[in-house]
Amino acid sequence: GKRKRLNTSVLYDSDDESEDSDIVVRKVFAKRHCIMDEDESSEEQQPDKTCPTENVSANRKQKVFAKLKELAKQRATRRSCSSENCEDSNGEAEIEEEPLCHFPLTPTEVSETDSDSMKDFIVEEEEDDDDDDNTEHIKSKNQPQQKKLNTSNSELLAYYVPHLSRCDHYVHFKRIVKAFLINAIDDTFLSSLYDGTRKKKYAKDMLLSLHYLDDRFIHPRLENLISRSRWKDRYKERVDCYPDVRIVLKNPENISCQACELNRYCKFNVLLSGKLYNSRTLEADDFMPDDKQVLKVGMVCANRTRVYHNLKHFKYKLYVDCSSVTELDGVEDEPVKDTVERLFSQLEDNGWIQKRYNDLEDYMNDADSFQEEK
Numbered sequence: 180g181k182r183k184r185l186n187t188s189v190l191y192d193s194d195d196e197s198e199d200s201d202i203v204v205r206k207v208f209a210k211r212h213c214i215m216d217e218d219e220s221s222e223e224q225q226p227d228k229t230c231p232t233e234n235v236s237a238n239r240k241q242k243v244f245a246k247l248k249e250l251a252k253q254r255a256t257r258r259s260c261s262s263e264n265c266e267d268s269n270g271e272a273e274i275e276e277e278p279l280c281h282f283p284l285t286p287t288e289v290s291e292t293d294s295d296s297m298k299d300f301i302v303e304e305e306e307d308d309d310d311d312d313n314t315e316h317i318k319s320k321n322q323p324q325q326k327k328l329n330t331s332n333s334e335l336l337a338y339y340v341p342h343l344s345r346c347d348h349y350v351h352f353k354r355i356v357k358a359f360l361i362n363a364i365d366d367t368f369l370s371s372l373y374d375g376t377r378k379k380k381y382a383k384d385m386l387l388s389l390h391y392l393d394d395r396f397i398h399p400r401l402e403n404l405i406s407r408s409r410w411k412d413r414y415k416e417r418v419d420c421y422p423d424v425r426i427v428l429k430n431p432e433n434i435s436c437q438a439c440e441l442n443r444y445c446k447f448n449v450l451l452s453g454k455l456y457n458s459r460t461l462e463a464d465d466f467m468p469d470d471k472q473v474l475k476v477g478m479v480c481a482n483r484t485r486v487y488h489n490l491k492h493f494k495y496k497l498y499v500d501c502s503s504v505t506e507l508d509g510v511e512d513e514p515v516k517d518t519v520e521r522l523f524s525q526l527e528d529n530g531w532i533q534k535r536y537n538d539l540e541d542y543m544n545d546a547d548s549f550q551e552e553k
Contacts, residue, residue: 348536350388353523355497356523360501363501363502363504369459396539401491404487409439410483414439420455421452421453429446430446431446432445434475436475436477437474438480443476443477443479445477448473449476449484451471486546
């Protein structure tokens with residue numbers, strides 16, 4: 180510590196009462212001794228002893244350096260593992276552990292190469308404001324890198340898991356309508372989408388939207404409806420095979436329901452008809468085209484049949500409607516692309532696409548709100 184300056188004051192030793200005195204005025208300096216603790220004086224007298232705060236800071240630096248050593252060892256291990264994997268391409272090379280880098284015990288002996296290997300490890304010390312400024316500078320440097328990582332991760336996710344890519348539901352729906360219009364003119368288009376023949380971006384987007392409709396809109400709700408019902412497999416298969424259904428109110432009968440095979444107060448007839456079709460290419464099968472099924476069911480099973488059938492065969496019904504639009508179009512000798520764009524614009528302008536999308540939303544809401552069968 181610095182020694183305190185001794186304050187001095189001047190005392191005039193004179194006789195104030197006698198002005199005519201010949202006595203010479205002399206200055207007397209009164210020394211003020213600083214009041215000091217014995218501990219402080221002893222510390223000043225013994226400067227060689229180590230200060231406790233210096234011990235604390237030294238211990239803290241040792242701990243920080245120990246952490247840096249541990250992190251550097253882990254990084255060196257990962258580097259050695261990655262280099263061994265690259266070299267062992269044929270699977271015949273033996274795996275050898277590289278010796279870990281040995282760092283000295285004192286921070287002053289760390290070499291420049293070792294310090295470079297520790298640049299990724301940021302240890303923040305709350306000592307001075309300058310350290311905080313340095314930390315903010317490091318964070319600002321890392322922000323662009325973090326943005327690049329986030330961008331690359333989203334691109335990788337969209338590439339490897341395309342079903343999770345973000346897109347508006349209505350955009351998916353419009354792509355599906357356009358794909359159905361193309362297939363109505365060229366009946367090989369959907370099959371070429373699913374088998375991967377078409378590589379252009381518009382084709383991949385259409386395939387993505389078709390998967391989105393099936394995997395996110397329709398199939399989960401169908402499974403939910405079945406899991407909460409008491410339907411027998413035979414009844415479900417019949418509903419799946421026939422794209423047309425009519426539910427007619429008849430005279431009630433206390434009989435076994437042909438859907439759940441339980442005794443119910445049955446008053447509905449379910450009339451199933453239509454051609455069997457491929458769920459992907461939507462190509463109809465002409466085998467037994469006039470086949471029909473009539474089943475007597477109760478009220479709950481009849482309502483569930485209506486909700487389930489609307490969702491199950493929505494995609495096929497949409498394709499049939501798109502095919503009807505192309506058949507009614509009287510323009511000939513026009514490229515397929517121009518025909519599809521023209522018809523699509525007409526359907527979008529007159530609200531036809533929006534109406535079909537609203538129907539899909541209503542069917543999904545009916546499925547979501549359908550109560551579990553007691």
